[in-house]
Amino acid sequence: MQPSRNNKAWLAVAPVVLVVAFSAIVPLMTVVNYSVQDIFDVNTRIFVGLDWYRETLRDPRFLEALLRQLSFSALVLVLEIPLGIWIARAIPRQGRQTTVFLIILAVPLLIPWNVVGVIWQIFARPDIGLLGAAVSALGVSYNYTSSPVDAWVTLLLMDVWHWTSLVALLCFAGLASIPPAYYQAAALDGAKGWRLFRHVELPHLRSVLTIAVLLRAMDSLMIYTEPFVLTGGGPGASTTFLSQYLTTMAVGQFDLGPAAAFSVLYFLLILLLCWIFHASVMRRDA
Amino acid sequence: MPESKAHWSLYLYCLFLLAPLYWLVSMAVKHNRDILGGLELVPANPTFANFVEVFTNPAWYQAFFNSLAYVGINSALTISVALPAAYAFSRYRFLGDKQLFFWLLTNRMAPPAVFLLPFLQLYSSIGLFDTPLAVALAHCLFTVPLAVWILEGFAAAVPRELDEMAAIDGHSFSYFFFALFIPIMRGGIGVTAFFCFMFSWVELLIARTLTASEAKPIAVAMTRTVSASGLDWGVLAAAGVLTILPGVAVVWFVRRHLAKGFALGRV
Amino acid sequence: MASVSVSGLTHRYGTEVKVLDRIDLDVADGEAHAVLGGSGAGKTTLLNLLSGLLRPNSGTIAFDGRDLKDVDAAERNVAQVFQFPVLYPGLDVAGNLGFPLANRRWGRVAVRQRVGEVAELLGLTPLLDKKTRALSLFEKQMTAIGRALVRPDVALVLLDEPLTAVEPAAKWRLRQALQRVRRELRLTMIYVTHDQTEALTFAERITMLHQGKVLQTGTPEDLYERPAHEAVARFIGSPGMNLVPARVRNGELCIGGQSLCPCALADGDCVAGFRPEWASIGDTGIPVSVRSVRPLSTLGGMQVALVTAEVGGATIHVRQPMHAADNGQARVRIVPERLVLYRHGRRL
Numbered sequence: 001m002q003p004s005r006n007n008k009a010w011l012a013v014a015p016v017v018l019v020v021a022f023s024a025i026v027p028l029m030t031v032v033n034y035s036v037q038d039i040f041d042v043n044t045r046i047f048v049g050l051d052w053y054r055e056t057l058r059d060p061r062f063l064e065a066l067l068r069q070l071s072f073s074a075l076v077l078v079l080e081i082p083l084g085i086w087i088a089r090a091i092p093r094q095g096r097q098t099t100v101f102l103i104i105l106a107v108p109l110l111i112p113w114n115v116v117g118v119i120w121q122i123f124a125r126p127d128i129g130l131l132g133a134a135v136s137a138l139g140v141s142y143n144y145t146s147s148p149v150d151a152w153v154t155l156l157l158m159d160v161w162h163w164t165s166l167v168a169l170l171c172f173a174g175l176a177s178i179p180p181a182y183y184q185a186a187a188l189d190g191a192k193g194w195r196l197f198r199h200v201e202l203p204h205l206r207s208v209l210t211i212a213v214l215l216r217a218m219d220s221l222m223i224y225t226e227p228f229v230l231t232g233g234g235p236g237a238s239t240t241f242l243s244q245y246l247t248t249m250a251v252g253q254f255d256l257g258p259a260a261a262f263s264v265l266y267f268l269l270i271l272l273l274c275w276i277f278h279a280s281v282m283r284r285d286a
Numbered sequence: 287m288p289e290s291k292a293h294w295s296l297y298l299y300c301l302f303l304l305a306p307l308y309w310l311v312s313m314a315v316k317h318n319r320d321i322l323g324g325l326e327l328v329p330a331n332p333t334f335a336n337f338v339e340v341f342t343n344p345a346w347y348q349a350f351f352n353s354l355a356y357v358g359i360n361s362a363l364t365i366s367v368a369l370p371a372a373y374a375f376s377r378y379r380f381l382g383d384k385q386l387f388f389w390l391l392t393n394r395m396a397p398p399a400v401f402l403l404p405f406l407q408l409y410s411s412i413g414l415f416d417t418p419l420a421v422a423l424a425h426c427l428f429t430v431p432l433a434v435w436i437l438e439g440f441a442a443a444v445p446r447e448l449d450e451m452a453a454i455d456g457h458s459f460s461y462f463f464f465a466l467f468i469p470i471m472r473g474g475i476g477v478t479a480f481f482c483f484m485f486s487w488v489e490l491l492i493a494r495t496l497t498a499s500e501a502k503p504i505a506v507a508m509t510r511t512v513s514a515s516g517l518d519w520g521v522l523a524a525a526g527v528l529t530i531l532p533g534v535a536v537v538w539f540v541r542r543h544l545a546k547g548f549a550l551g552r553v
Numbered sequence: 554m555a556s557v558s559v560s561g562l563t564h565r566y567g568t569e570v571k572v573l574d575r576i577d578l579d580v581a582d583g584e585a586h587a588v589l590g591g592s593g594a595g596k597t598t599l600l601n602l603l604s605g606l607l608r609p610n611s612g613t614i615a616f617d618g619r620d621l622k623d624v625d626a627a628e629r630n631v632a633q634v635f636q637f638p639v640l641y642p643g644l645d646v647a648g649n650l651g652f653p654l655a656n657r658r659w660g661r662v663a664v665r666q667r668v669g670e671v672a673e674l675l676g677l678t679p680l681l682d683k684k685t686r687a688l689s690l691f692e693k694q695m696t697a698i699g700r701a702l703v704r705p706d707v708a709l710v711l712l713d714e715p716l717t718a719v720e721p722a723a724k725w726r727l728r729q730a731l732q733r734v735r736r737e738l739r740l741t742m743i744y745v746t747h748d749q750t751e752a753l754t755f756a757e758r759i760t761m762l763h764q765g766k767v768l769q770t771g772t773p774e775d776l777y778e779r780p781a782h783e784a785v786a787r788f789i790g791s792p793g794m795n796l797v798p799a800r801v802r803n804g805e806l807c808i809g810g811q812s813l814c815p816c817a818l819a820d821g822d823c824v825a826g827f828r829p830e831w832a833s834i835g836d837t838g839i840p841v842s843v844r845s846v847r848p849l850s851t852l853g854g855m856q857v858a859l860v861t862a863e864v865g866g867a868t869i870h871v872r873q874p875m876h877a878a879d880n881g882q883a884r885v886r887i888v889p890e891r892l893v894l895y896r897h898g899r900r901l
Contacts, residue, residue, distance in 0.1 A: 005379045012374035013386065015367035016430055023427045024393045027404030034403075090293035097292060102544045103537050104300050107307070110483070110533025112504070114490045115526045122313055122523060123306040130309045133325050161303065169544070184606055185639040189700070190627040190656035199652070203642040222397040225490045243399040243491075250403050251495070263400035270395045 028267075034260035052261030062262065064237070065245045066269075072241060073220040076159050080216055083160065084167025085205070089197070091172050102172070105165040113162075117229025120158040124230075144231065148238035151231050155239055158226060163219070167212045174208035175201060210281050214274055221270050242266055307530070313523035321519045336524035346504075346525060352418055353487065353503040354532070359422035361482040364429045365437075365475055372437030373467065377446070390431040398491045401427065409496055416498045424496055425486045432485065433478045440474025441467075473543055480540045487532065504529055554741045555616040555630075555708040556582040557603070562612035564598055572598045574765040576612070580709075580758075583739040587756030589749060591788070594762040596745045600711050603743065604631045616708050630708040632701035637718040638693035640685040640700075647672075647681040650699050657704075671699045674737070675730060691723035695730065702734065712744040716751060731755065749789050753777070761785045777828075778891075783898045786826045792859070795832070795869035799825035799894070806892070809839040809864050814889035824895040829870045831891035834860060838886035841869070 035053070038046045056062050091101050108116070126132035126143050135142040144154040178201065186200045224243035227233065233240035246266060250259035313321060315332040340346045374380070375387060405424050406415070414420040444467065452462035468475070493503045504525070537544070559578040565571045573595045580586045590596050601607040603614060605626035614621045621629060632653070640649050650671055651664040659667075672678045675695055685693065694715060701710050715731070716724050732755070735742060746752050752759050753773045760770040761782075769781035780786035786794035799808045801823060806816040808825055834843070841862040849857045849872070860871045862885065871885060894901045 004377070007380045009374035009378035009380040009383075012370035013380075016371040016390070016434060017386070019363070019367050019423075019426050020390060020393055020430055023423055023430075024396065024401075026408060027401045028396075030404035030407065031400060087296060087299055090296035090299075092292050099541050099544075101292065101296065101300065103534075103541055104303060106537045106544060107530070107534060108303060110488065110530070110536060112488045112490060112529050115529050118522060118526050119306045119310050122519065123309050128313075128321055128325070128519065130305065130325070130327075161306065165303075179637075179639075181635045181637070181639045184601070184604070185633065185635065187606060187626045188604055188631055188633050189653040191652070192627070192656075195656060199641045199643055218395050222399070224397075224399055243397055246397075246399045247402065247491070250399075256403065259403065263397075267396055267400050270397065271392055274395055 031260045031263050034256050035264050037257060039256045048257065052257045053265065056258055056261045056265060059258075061237070061245065065240055065242050068238075068240065069221060069242045072155070072223070073217060075156055076163070076220040077213065077216055079156065079160055080164045080167050081209070081213060084164045084212065085171050085209075087164065087168040088171035088175055089201070091168075093176060102169065105168055108162050108165050111162075113225035114229045116158065116162050117226045120154065120161070120226075120230055124154050124157075146235055148235055151235060151239050155227055155230065158230060159220065159223070162226065163216060167216065170208040170212045171205055174205045178204045206281075210278075213277065217277065218270060218274060221273070310523050310526050310530075313519055314527045315524075316520055318518065318520050336520040337528075339521050340524050340528060345502075349502050349504040350528065352497070352501045353493075353529075356418035356421040356425070356493070356501070356503065357483055357486045359418060360425045360429055360486045361479050363422060364426060364433045364482050365478055368430055368433035368437050368478070369468070369471070369475070370463075371434050372441045373463070375434065375438045376441035376444075377449070387434075390434055394428050394431040396427065398427075398489070402491065402495050405492065406495055415496060416500045418501050420496045421493050421501065421503070422486075424492045425489060427492075428485055429482045432481055436478050436481060437471070437474055440471055440477075444470055476540050477543050480536060480543075483533075483536050554582050554739065556580060556584075556618075557709060557741060557743070558613075558615045558618070559603075560613055562599075562602060562609050562614065564595075564602060564607065564609050571765050573602070573609075576762075576765075576767055578760055578767070578770070580741060580743060582617075583741055584758065585735050585740075585742045585744065585756050587744045587746060587752035587759045588762055589746060589752040589759050589788070590762035591747055593764065594747075595765040596747075596762060597713065599762070600633070600713055600743070600745055603709065604633055604711060605629045630704065630706055631711060632704065632707050632709075633711040633713060634694070634698050634701050634715045636714045638690065638697045640693055640696060642685060644685070645681070646677060646683050646685065646688070646696050649685060649696055650677070650681075650703050652700060653704050667703060667705070671703050674702075674734070675699050689723070690719050691727060694719055694727060698731070698734070702738065702740070708741065710740050710742045712742060714746050714748075715744075716746075716748075728754070749791070753789075761788065763788075779893060779900070780826070781900050783824060783826070783895050786893070786895075790828060792829060792870045794826045794828055794893070795867075795871075796824050796826045796895070797864045797867040797869060799823050806889075806894075808887075809841070811839045813839070813887065814892075816894075818894065818901060821896075823901065826893040826895060827887050827891055829859070829872045831888045832869070832871045832885050834862075834871060834873050834883050835886050836884060838884040839864060841883055841885050843881060843883050844868070 036047060036049060038048045038051075087105070092098050111119070121129075123129045124131045124144055126136050132142060132144075141147075142150050144150040182200050182204075183196075186196050191199060222243055223241055224247065227239050227241060228244060231239045233244050243266075246259060246262050249255050249262060312327075312329050314336055315334065316326075316329045317331065317333055317335070320326065320329070320331060375383065401424070409415045409420040409424070414423070448466065448470070449462065452466055453459075457466075490503075497503065557578070557580040559576055562573055562576040562578075563571060564573040576595075576599065578586075578588075578599075588596055588599060598607065602609050605621065605624065605628075616629070641652060644652065647665075647668050650668045651659075654664045654667060668681070669678070672681055675698065677692075677695060677699055680688065680692060680696070685696070688696065698715070701707070712731070716727055719727050728751070734740070735755075744752065744755050753776075756773065758770060758772055759776050761768045761776060761784075763782075763784050768785050769776060771779075771781075776785060776789050780789060780794060783796060786796060797808055799806060799813075799822070801807075801816050801818045801820050803820070804815055804817070805812045806814050806818075806825070834841075841864045844861045844863060847859045847861070849859050855874050858873050860873050862869055862871065862883065864885070869885070
């Protein structure tokens with residue numbers, strides 16, 4: 001049935017608009033307002049136009065953080081999406097075991113993000129950590145607090161640990177909704193392994209995978225807490241991503257103008273990337 | 287046919303998921319000198335001293351309740367505003383509906399770091415700074431869009447004939463909405479609460495910025511204690527274990543809806 | 554093509570009651586065989602056992618005399634058409650038709666040629682490069698049928714209520730297409746359905762399945778004229794066979810207290826069955842009370858009515874010219890040669 005036209009429906013939507021306006025529009029306007037002013041104190045402000053934007057885009061530390069951020073998010077997607085699909089396929093479709101696996105998978109998603117950082121700190125430290133000690137015992141020199149490569153590997157491992165479950169649970173839900181007749185037909189038609197996945201399962205995962213990629217892209221672009229706890233952005237600035245750089249600027253140094261310009265650019269970047277992805281999916285659907 | 291048995295790689299992955307958690311739990315029941323003294327896979331002298339420390343120190347358990355308070359307020363607020371909106375989006379076309387839906391979703395894309403300063407100023411100016419309500423409201427930034435999105439999927443799955451039948455039977459709209467629609471939607475509401483919890487309980491940046499001492503959440507208490515008294519690994523691990531428990535409880539509670547919930551009601 | 558021989562096939566899920574209980578079934582090479590039964594008869598389980606998706610608890614399945622105990626679903630060369638059109642969504646019609654061949658590592662040219670042949674046979678040629686989303690339900694199910702026929706070495710084609718999902722208007726077109734395929738290719742086919750009309754018009758022989766047991770196997774005439782079991786008698790025909798309580802006494806068959814004909818059976822109660830067309834309302838015969846007279850159709854300028862009446866507590870139907878039927882007390886005459894007698898549900 002076609003939904004009917006009714007502008008009174010706005011009444012039902014009004015509370016949401018109100019709440020979100022309060023928690024999004026007002027702050028966003030403040031940010032935009034700051035981004036075009038130079039603020040010395042409450043009473044002394046100078047309109048500077050787009051100067052802060054120009055400055056931010058020329059700031060080498062911003063550009064480095066941006067590059068790191070994009071590499072990190074790309075790696076996260078490349079690792080977590082295929083692994084999540086693999087895990088989802090490995091879960092039995094029904095039975096008591098299934099519930100146990102789903103519960104285990106869901107647990108990392110519900111741990112406070114700084115606790116995730118703490119867990120990995122405890123786990124990966126070469127002196128007291130199981131992983132760190134085990135790797136060192138194998139004769140590999142490993143210390144995520146001093147080696148940038150080790151820090152990146154540990155961060156990625158932590159993010160995989162933390163978030164692959166989300167992809168896996170979404171994909172499992174997608175797989176569980178495939179009618180059994182498709183599997184029966186594929187079995188009789190002799191499709192196995194890759195061809196079974198490619199022609200039966202993957203087409204049915206399109207919508208959940210779109211959601212999974214969007215969520216993982218957004219959230220990895222915003223990542224702050226876990227690296228803050230685990231590496232503090234170091235060693236050096238090797239794991240300083242956009243959110244961390246921005247927070248240092250805004251709360252640490254109170255550079256309100258540049259921080260606001262940074263914020264606007266940051267938000268627009270995520271919006272743009274998500275929009276490009278979404279639009280390309282929609283175009284292929286049509 | 288899909289496998290009815292778990293692939294061996296799944297056991298391996300679960301091991302990977304559980305190993306860091308095991309290590310956290312084992313740390314929580316060790317004395318600090320045992321932790322620093324050398325690696326032991328199984329605690330030789332298990333102790334509950336770390337948990338006792340967390341439970342007897344008001345700074346810890348107060349923080350725990352603060353967290354539960356803002357998560358609870360946030361879930362209740364989110365669901366009560368998102369339900370009517372989800373109903374409207376699933377049933378009607380109205381002026382600007384698509385734009386509105388998209389705009390709601392863009393809020394989910396806003397990095398919390400962007401909103402730190404404005405939030406701080408906004409909530410200070412209206413006197414909510416350092417209250418659970420401030421954190422709950424701020425978290426609506428990402429819970430409300432998600433809730434509308436999920437609930438819209440569930441609402442669309444409720445047959446429209448139900449609306450019409452209620453109208454034909456002479457029931458008022460409010461009777462239909464509260465006595466018929468909401469009970470049918472309870473699976474979706476449970477799943478939405480799960481997601482609200484998932485994103486509000488785990489968030490640190492906004493929660494930390496909007497609180498000072500009174501409403502300090504547990505997640506923040508952890509980071510601060512660490513820096514204050516050096517590194518008391520045992521107590522830190524014990525507090526970590528305690529922060530995981532509510533999450534495990536919530537997962538247990540919605541375990542039957544987990545698979546369907548992640549399909550967001552629309553697959 | 555292969556002949557199919559099933560014997561003693563038994564299956565249960567978990568510890569529940571048997572879904573299939575000692576099933577015997579023989580289908581000749583090139584025969585179109587229908588398996589007819591209501592819901593819960595075990596039809597789907599039988600199909601899955603034949604295709605190898607399920608393993609039986611006991612009993613054997615053999616194609617051309619070769620036991621299939623250890624043969625996988627993919628190696629049995631069985632094709633199936635499902636209730637709703639199962640198509641691979643990422644592929645176009647040609648891709649769907651060629652899918653089983655591509656899985657068996659056929660060359661590109663050979664696949665294209667074979668797909669072309671099958672498409673020509675089913676009239677799918679104009680659709681070959683269409684996406685499956687753009688097809689009507691009828692075209693989708695035709696594509697699914699084409700995919701089942703595409704392997705030249707296919708041993709057996711299973712059809713699981715293939716007309717269910719198709720628009721009513723397209724049902725007869727699909728049925729005709731299936732008939733043509735059957736005639737031209739002489740495939741061994743097993744057609745599972747709950748619809749007796751589909752079974753009676755499609756198959757050379759029918760097996761009637763009821764609660765996991767075979768009640769009867771035979772030609773459509775066998776099942777219609779000489780049902781081996783009361784359940785078959787009731788199920789087949791519209792309305793089903795009339796079944797009335799009867800008694801054999803002193804070598805005479807009596808219905809409703811009236812002696813009907815000589816009978817060689819031992820004395821005792823039994824059930825007499827007859828089709829509505831082998832009885833008529835008249836002045837002589839067994840007394841009945843007529844409950845309703847419903848006009849059915851016009852045959853050669855004469856209105857035909859379906860008369861519902863009661864005999865000894867059982868309801869019967871009689872097909873009758875309209876003018877001769879009336880409410881109230883009447884008598885019904887039955888052609889004795891067409892009577893079928895049952896004791897304990899089985900034909901005597």
